[in-house]
Amino acid sequence: MTAADPTKPTPEVAPVGIGWRHPHHAELLQRQPALDFIEVHSENFFAPGGAARAVLRQGREHYPVSLHGVGLSLGSACGIDEAHLDRLAALVAEIEPVRVSDHACFARGPLSHQPAHTVHASDLLPTPFTRAALDAMCANVQRVQDRLRRPIAVENLSACVRWQANELGEPEFLNTLAQRTGCHLLVDVNNIYVNALNDRLQGSLQDPMDACRRWLDAIHPQTVTELHLAGHVDCGDIVIDDHGSRVVPQVWTLYRHALARFGAVPTLIEWDTDVPDLQVLLDEAATAREHASRALEPVAA
Template sequence: MAHSSSYVTGIGWRHPHYEGLLESKPELDFIEVHSENFFGQGGAALALLQQARRTYDVSLHGVGLALGSAAGVDPWHLDRLAGLVERIEPVRVSDHACFARGPFRGATVHAGDLLPIPFHQRSLDVLCANVQQVQERLKRPLLVENLSAYVSFNSSAMSETAFLSELVKRTGCQLLIDVNNIYVNALNDRLAGGGADPVRACMDWLNQISPEAVTELHLAGHQDCGDIVIDDHGSLVCDSVWQIYRHAQHQFGGIPALIEWDTDIPSLQVLLDEACRARAVVSAPADVAMT
């Protein structure tokens, strides 16, 4: 269901809003779901997603491929994702530049979290190999998302933007840029002693990414805990992130944007209002964009 605006926006479709969205069919360009919630071969969840697909484009966003893991991609996970892609025919498929799989007590286990990877050649080789494997199986480009990371590695030999740009160059994948993740990292860098203005640092980060590499943007809220900022997806998008998002849209030429909300999920109308603001912020004059 296309919107009259040229800016394509969507919301993350979570369980509390399954029924409400299907009944009201609000005006959205697409919805995004976590792929792993629909890995069953049948059942109610998959039937609901197939019903929604008849009205909306669907973007599949994964949290379990663990693309940066030296242990490789879990064959079962990739099989289930390939089956879901075949059933739903999504407009985009994405996951994160992270690791989560590794050996533990003689078995390969999944940490159940999005853990950061160092930005050096060996981890880039691992990430590229895993992304290539997924793309070959899915027969389509994969979108890879930048991470909100609460630790960094002394062994990193390149910047995050150089690392992601090289990934795109070597694999032909695309990037899903999470604007809130960039801002969370910039805030935590300042808390750790970095002196850069967080908004300016985020805009500089975006300026280092080729517009041709980016296919989707994510927007979300975060929580300031005093000594650390957490990317919890549990609140409204803040003014600074809207400002960075506006810069990103002008930098990248207008690409699909998604409102993510995963904790303390509000009413569906709140998400729809945020999606409307994602259009308005980009098209408004600079002096009124944040009001």
Template sequence: MALQERVVNVGIGWRQPHYRELLERRPALGFLEVHSENFFADGGAALAVLRQGREHYAISLHGVGLALGSAAGLDGWHLDRLAQLVEHIDPVRVSDHACFARAPWTAKGPIVHANDLLPTAFTRGGLDVLIANVQRVQERLKRTILVENLSAYVAWADDHISEPEFFNALTQATGCQLLLDVNNLVVNALNAGAADASAAASAWVDGIALGTVGEIHLAGYNDSGELVIDDHGSRVHDTVWPVYARAIARFGAVPTLIEWDTDVPALDVLLSE
């Protein structure tokens, strides 16, 4: 793969500490990715900065709040705000996570939002909920979206569909694409006690249908010795790079993002990675 091809397909997460510097320097990047919810307000400085960035780069909108796996359904206000942002920015991609966060506080109580990415059950029922919500989003936005695999720290006792099979069924039913977070695969393998986390994650990659991956995420993780956390706070670990190489070999030059959300370093660190 030529260097030029790699550069065209690589982007970084654009976070507030780098707003000004990136606009002034305009480094060679394929795209910038931002968290959608940070730009839901009408007007304001944040949206003005995003519009400036859009003049020079393709923008990928990555959400953390749609809660696509919620049996309680989607938040209409959230979806409307996302649709408005999509119309204003015309992003190259729109994505969110295969998770739930909305549920009744009590059996007959109001719907609350957990403000977290809670794992969807890998069951037929969980799949049906995710399919219905993804279809609703795509109909509202009038475009396909990407759905990201989670780093999950608990699992449902009645899970009976493998995760790759689950995502293959989702993409086939809805036409959406997979946002393949390679770091999450390694984190899950490490927490599951895999003897070779890179090999286990690579086997997961091999189970995904060709032509369904629209973007890849890379990030760092924190290993406390007891639990590995996907914290996006360091360089990509050596265990992750072989899995990324496997993904690129299988899916081609898929647009790839370097994520860094905690302990955000100097811009040059992201660019070098």
């Protein structure tokens, strides 16, 4: 065995995990593949006790767990659903996750004929990048962080439409959110690319890859705590991040750019529709490690 050269920089290693979905619960516990963490959707485990929570506790015995939510509705002007937040807080206290995250979106709002009652859209709707929307999201993020007693990570959203009222660019909106609240950012590389493709379909003259690189370069590196990678589907007149296929070459290219910008950030492979065999996700995780190794290789002096 050749001794390591002490004068040569040690390469950074980006932790890589996969989304742990129901079809793979038993197999992952049985095989215990080499993963740095697993991520689950928080709301799927809100019920106290029961089989779901028991499975998550078993997973937590073998891997660090990241809790990724889809229901906080951080951009809602009507504020945070306290019952939802209570359930999340109880889950966080029991599982002690390495990260807690949700999306820069809104999903809740008052009924027009019953303003005292709110409804949940069961979807992740794009928040306008206005100063008023930023104020609302800052207040909601701060409320969640105060309740959980920890920073959360906020993910950039894929959106098929843009608000005409936008006053800020998305990176500026997210940077300011992190600066004002102390939250982290979860950068979904696939979402950035999907948005750029949809912008092109709507008449943008920007090159999608160049637009994505400029988006990544505009984000403050110290705020980024996780990266997401996933597949998407091109329907011809719209591109949808369905998380139902392998990561495309363009997103792998952008992933390397993101790592060069942000450093060895934990990276997640997401796959939520048409969920394949577990081995397919493990293969994607191995590919992520290969790309990370190339992106983070020390530059010779």
